[in-house]
Amino acid sequence: MSGYLFSRLLQTLVTLFVMSVLVFGGLHMVGNPVDVLLSPTATPAERLEVIRSFGLDQPVWVQYGIFLRNALSGDLGNSFVYNQPALHLILQRMPATLELAAAALVMALALGLPLGIYAGLRPNGGLAKAIMAFSILGFSLPTFWIGLVMIMVFAVQLGWLPSSGRGDTVDVFGVPLSLFTLDGLAHIALPAFNLALFKISLVIRITRAGVLETLQLDFVRFARAKGLPEARIVLVHVLKNTLIPLITVIGLELGSLIAFAVVTETIFAWPGMGKLIIDSIAVLDRPVILAYLMITVVMFSVINLAVDILYSIVDPRVRLEGN
């Protein structure tokens, strides 16, 4: 196990390195942040001063070297427009995004699993067909539009829920979370459901397919022949086998929930990391973009690792080996 973890750590480091080279080079080619940020009336002296203070006067490889050296000591650079450490900016907004993603994931599983199992058990029933139709809608309607319609219906017309923003927060171990206040829950409901909609559909379809497939397998027939209660067959034996593809997909989707909740965060003015990255790209705030993508890489690596470990728990045939 430790050998396995070690090799995974090594892989992550290599990925991080490759990623940083690509992003650094890419950002360098896109444009010069000074042209976007500096007022057009600035004199060359003022321009040079800004370029120098951002370290943009150095050749690219020197800039990269400096970045690498600082990164190894945990400093990913200062944001150009906030004049604050990029890492700090991202971590400051992280709790909001994580809690939104977590809420969306819980919704996806809580709704998707039962509906998917039902649709798998009674594939020809009217309700199952309705569930499948819903999942197609969930897949195909754009998040952007659904979000706006939800705001229109629940916030503007019915007035049940607030249209945007994050509600009151309470500090849990120093991290401000809104999941534990009524106002916070009211605020998170719409954006979380908006974000979860696609995932609910995904979970429904994967679960249904898994249940349908597993039901045909010999061990289910044996279990039935043995006289096990139907509930136990479905909830233990069938479900366990269905979970393996589900974990893979959900693992990957969780990463994208966190890293790219941009659309939902924008529509609902949710103060998370997604909005930060969009703004940073617009003004070419290189340190923030770079730091954000590095954190994304780390996050995906951690999630993938967690997925692999979960596999070994759900399916005893899977063994984690280092090579």
Place this chain on the structure above:
Amino acid sequence: MKRVASAAILAACATLAPSLVSAQALTIGLAASTTSMDPQFYVVGPNSAMARNIFDGLVNQDDKQQIQPALAVSWRVIDDTTWEFSLREGVTFHDGSAFTAEDVVASLNRVPMASRNSPSSFMPYVKAITSVAAVDPLTVRITTAEPTPLLPNDLSRIAMLPAEDAEVTTEEMNAGKGVIGTGPFKFVSWVPDSEVKVARNDAYWAGPAAWEDVTFKIFKNNSARVAAMLSGDVDMIESIPTADTRRLKTSDDLRVVSVAGNRVMYLHMDQGREVSPFATGPDGKNPLRDERVRRALSLSLNREAIVDRIMDGQGVPAGQLVPEGYFGYDPSIAVDPYDPAKAKELLAEAGYPDGFKLTFHASNDRYPNDSRVAQAIGQFFSRIGIDTSVETLPASVYFSRASNLEFSFIMGGAAVETGEASGVLGPLLETYGDSAGRGNRGRYSNPEFDATLQQARQTLDDDARRELLQKATRIAMTDLGVIPVFYLANTWALENGLSYPGRSDGYTLAYEVRPE
């Protein structure tokens, strides 16, 4: 898709119940977020607008950007390079300390420190100043290197802080420490990209604001901002998307405020190079160097139609670079009429009866509807026989390439930050050089224009300076160094029962919001 959704939201507006506005708390939806609480760190609209709620300058800009007394009640020019400002008596900072001449000295001296690591610092506004001295507690004497008639305009940009806070860094202010001014509101809290809270300063020198607590919430997405307004989450929003303005105007529960803005949308043409990459006549040369061609392009534009159809009425056709009411506006300059026949004649006269090839570059995420405006302009050019193609790019790519002169014909938007004409004439039209014409991406150059503008800059007498600025404008608009298209409008939506005069600089200042 966006349009469908916002249309749906607006339809819902009919059923919106009128809600009462509490006279104590006000919530405002802003379109852009403040990146720092240090008012002297970064020259960018959202930061300056937020700072005006908390801080004052020696002088302030009013809703038409004209200079008004603020912390200084009067000023006089002692000689060409010495100014004396008399300060307002009895003004206190939010921490209770008295505002005196020492605070002015300290605030002006803090600018270089706050400009460290700034992407666009306040240094240009203080670079003319060679020394600041406190004559007595209520008198400040400022010496400049050269005659600087725009000193009050420059000073209107510099926030006054208590002298004790002269050493407070931008980082500390971002953390909420030392955000202390003399303005109508006291700083309470800031969650970056989310909200800013302020509370009334009961001792404000111009009288207390109508609101005890004000919350500014950030909604960068247009539809989200409109939805927040319609659902009653906010009492007021700024910059209504143009597509929604007309319908919001017809709502009984809201009112819309629209005023002419200080940003002119203009076309910049390569006039510096014989051969230009994206403008080629049949002879391979750059046709844009010919004044007649530039006039033809201007005459081919139906500015009324662009404002009316593309901008949904949210703009005013422009024939020069500053709107009416601004210092240096010349009423004798008319907006070019829509005259495609005349335009074709001029083209033929210039030797291009069959037009020429032109690629027009514009940004697509910087100004309201910029890519649609560019498409429309391209079509007007095609109508007079110019083989035009339009390419739009994200601002982050576009501006770098435009500054590197990679394009031949571009569209830009210039705001008159100083409130008078030299603030746009200089950057856009003065001959490109180390200290002038830094935004002159067309490399227009006319020595007579340069001389007139330079003379205006050193003329302290207001009337004489106004005339010089008007003359410089006439020269540039005769040559068409740039083609002005229209001024953007600034818009706000408010709940019934509130009023806002609107500002040409687009700032949303809670102090000026009044209950009726």
